[in-house]
Amino acid sequence: MTEMKIDQEFPLREAHDLVRDLMTPNPVIYWLDFLFHVSLGWTAFVMVLLVPLFSAWQLVAFVIAALSLYRAVTFIHELTHLKKGTFKIFRLVWNLTSGIPLMTPSFTYDGVHYDHHKPDVYGTSEDGEYIPFAIQRPVLMIGYVLFSFFLPLIFIIRYLLLTPMSYLIPPLRKFCWERASSLVINPNYKRHKNTIRNDKYWQLQEFATFVFATTAITCVILEILTYKVLILWYLVGIVIFLLNSLRTLVAHAYRNPGNHRMGFVEQYLDSTNIPGNLFITALWAPVGLRYHATHHLFISLPYHNLGKAQRRLASGLSDNTLYLKTMRSSMRDALKHIWGEASASRR
Secondary structure, X not given: OOHHHHHHHOOHHHHHHHHHHHOOOOHHHHHHHHHHHHHHHHHHHHHHHHOOOOOHHHHHHHHHHHHHHHHHHOHHHHHHHOOOOOOHHHHHHHHHHHHOOOOOOHHHOOOHHHHHOOOOOOOOOOXXXXXXXXXXXXXXXXXXXXXXHOHHHHHHHHHHHHXXXXXXXXXXXXXXXXXXOOOOOOOOOOXXXXXXXXXXXXXXXXXXXXXXXXXXXXXHHOOOOOHHHHHHHHHHHHHHHHHHHHHHHOOEOOOOOOOOOOOHHHHHHOEOEOOOOOOOHHHHOOOOHHHHHHHHXXXXXXXXXXXXXXXXXXXXXXXXXXXXXXXXXXXXXXXXXXXXXXXXXXX
């Protein structure tokens, strides 16, 4: 099916009419959702340190801490899509309570993810958030997920060591920006000089993250904090990155080899929707990310309206055939699809 035919058959105008009234973000929902989960996450984090080692209570507190902080940090995705110049206080609070403590300040996604949605970038070799997993060896997906175990250490090195060194060594400064300042999955991605939308003062975020890392390590060395804090921080980081890597694997079909520029509707059809179960799916795909195809269809839709948009489009379109092609029943179903395609492509 050609791109033109796809665009003609997909009822895009009708779809837009169905969700037109859902485009405005509700600040109250953003604040309540984020503050509740970031507070719950750090409270549970402290509880893990206080309750008996390897007790059931410690396990419960750890799960709550990891899942709550995962949801809190995932708001970085919303920050990249909010209208330029809005939610400034929210961005600041998010960075202070989530982004910086977890070493993912918002500038690392700002602009980078926005480019991912551009029709002339999505799915190409210039897309930092795209690897053609479906047409490569399946083992690549396993390696990608397992790499999550090393990411917290890499982030520590990036901000604790490379940040101060980069101001003394100009070539290293360039390397840090191009290769070590973006939350991406494409190892060949090089960040362009002006890839920033909202975080114009990104150097302050970088410095604050360096200060946080330095302070934490110093406090442990001076025995102001116990070494268990660092271990727990690392373990929580691993869980967050593991869940996010699995979520990323099922967010798209990843069929584009990288040399083909995909049309707008092609991007949508290369993405997935996994409504799943509210109490399970929302844990590993929080803040609306289980409706990823719908998000690619309407990137301005705030996360709290994506579920409503999904239901309207599935039932309200005069022809929902193409819309439903992106549906998967669960993470397992989506992983089975991409693994099967990757296996078939190697035969």
